[in-house]
Amino acid sequence: MITGTPKPIDEVLEMLEPYDNIILAGCHGCVTVCRVGGEKEVQVLASTLRLAREASGKKIEIREVSLERQCDPEYVEQMRPYVEDYQAVLSIACGAGIQFLAEKITTTPLLPGINTGFLGVTERQGEWTERCQGCGDCVLHLTGGICPVTRCAKSLFHGPCGGSVRGICEVDKEIKCGWQLIIDRLVALDQMENYGKLKPYKGWNSARDGGPRRIIREDMI
Amino acid sequence: MLPCTGRIDEALLLKAFENGADGVMVVGCLEGDCHYISGNIRARARVKRVYAILEQIKIGPNRIRMYNLSAGEGSKFAAYANEFVDQIVELGPSPINLARGGGVQAAKEEETT
Ligand code: SF4
Ligand code: SF4
Numbered sequence: 001m002i003t004g005t006p007k008p009i010d011e012v013l014e015m016l017e018p019y020d021n022i023i024l025a026g027c028h029g030c031v032t033v034c035r036v037g038g039e040k041e042v043q044v045l046a047s048t049l050r051l052a053r054e055a056s057g058k059k060i061e062i063r064e065v066s067l068e069r070q071c072d073p074e075y076v077e078q079m080r081p082y083v084e085d086y087q088a089v090l091s092i093a094c095g096a097g098i099q100f101l102a103e104k105i106t107t108t109p110l111l112p113g114i115n116t117g118f119l120g121v122t123e124r125q126g127e128w129t130e131r132c133q134g135c136g137d138c139v140l141h142l143t144g145g146i147c148p149v150t151r152c153a154k155s156l157f158h159g160p161c162g163g164s165v166r167g168i169c170e171v172d173k174e175i176k177c178g179w180q181l182i183i184d185r186l187v188a189l190d191q192m193e194n195y196g197k198l199k200p201y202k203g204w205n206s207a208r209d210g211g212p213r214r215i216i217r218e219d220m221i
Numbered sequence: 222m223l224p225c226t227g228r229i230d231e232a233l234l235l236k237a238f239e240n241g242a243d244g245v246m247v248v249g250c251l252e253g254d255c256h257y258i259s260g261n262i263r264a265r266a267r268v269k270r271v272y273a274i275l276e277q278i279k280i281g282p283n284r285i286r287m288y289n290l291s292a293g294e295g296s297k298f299a300a301y302a303n304e305f306v307d308q309i310v311e312l313g314p315s316p317i318n319l320a321r322g323g324g325v326q327a328a329k330e331e332e333t334t
Contacts, residue, residue, distance in 0.1 A: 043231075
């Protein structure tokens with residue numbers, strides 16, 4: 001899922017300063033699962049903002065909505081009938097969702113209520129960690145299911161750097177060396193021959209380096 | 222009245238403040254005694270989160286508190302309730318009620334008139 005963290009409330013209040021009636025839009029997708037932008041978070045943030053604004057003598061009216069997904073046009077359209085009645089939309093979906101709203105709803109300013117994080121997994125309630133950087137050319141079949149792009153702090157492709165000490169990455173004592181994890185797993189799976197199969201170089205043309213990407217599936221159009 | 226403090230969530234607690242409460246007292250069963258195993262533990266975490274929110278937006282601190290007692294401790298309940306009310310009276314009306322021109326003070330004045 002796409003993860004994120006709430007923006008500090010003072011920052012949100014500062015963004016909302018010019019407005020006195022807004023829509024607060026959540027998303028039932030990823031941000032609901034990582035507890036940062038779902039229906040519940042909409043309720044809590046709306047109450048918080050109303051209280052803060054009223055206490056400061058400048059009341060704000062907030063319409064609370066939660067779209068199924070902010071990254072799909074049919075759900076974004078659901079806001080169209082009433083969006084013009086409000087001065088701004090504060091979205092607590094991921095950056096993709098917020099931008100998609102901004103693209104489709106061009107007459108109303110869109111504000112981000114969260115800081116979008118990464119593609120990750122839930123370790124336990126309240127803890128998420130990164131797993132994939134969407135490189136566009138997955139090699140997990142050769143690396144024991146552990147992503148070198150993400151789990152190696154330097155995205156190396158051919159084994160650990162000299163900073164790997166007893167399985168710990170030199171970047172941070174809390175980070176396990178991605179390459180140590182990969183080698184250990186390959187040994188355990190008796191698949192060390194895969195190590196030699198890694199491409200001589202990793203092509204990054206399918207990754208972010210070529211600018212914003214697009215997927216077109218002719219079979220689905 | 223809720224059957225278990227586990228049903229309380231942050232939104233509900235904040236709503237109470239929006240509806241004009243100067244303080245919110247959450248009373249749950251004794252820890253380890255929850256009929257639903259961890260309802261009161263969850264409630265405590267949520268109360269803590271709302272405490273932090275209220276502090277951030279300068280409505281708190283000390284306007285929300287969780288107490289734990291058993292259903293048989295009537296006199297303890299009364300003592301806790303009195304303690305909390307005293308605490309809130311001392312704090313005075315919440316900034317929301319001040320902005321609305323009311324709160325504990327106003328309520329007290331109303332009572333005495
Ligand atoms: S808008 Fe973002 S958070 Fe919501 S479903 Fe789409 S990708 Fe996930
Ligand atoms: S190799 Fe690329 S696609 Fe596969 S998990 Fe890593 S970043 Fe994601």
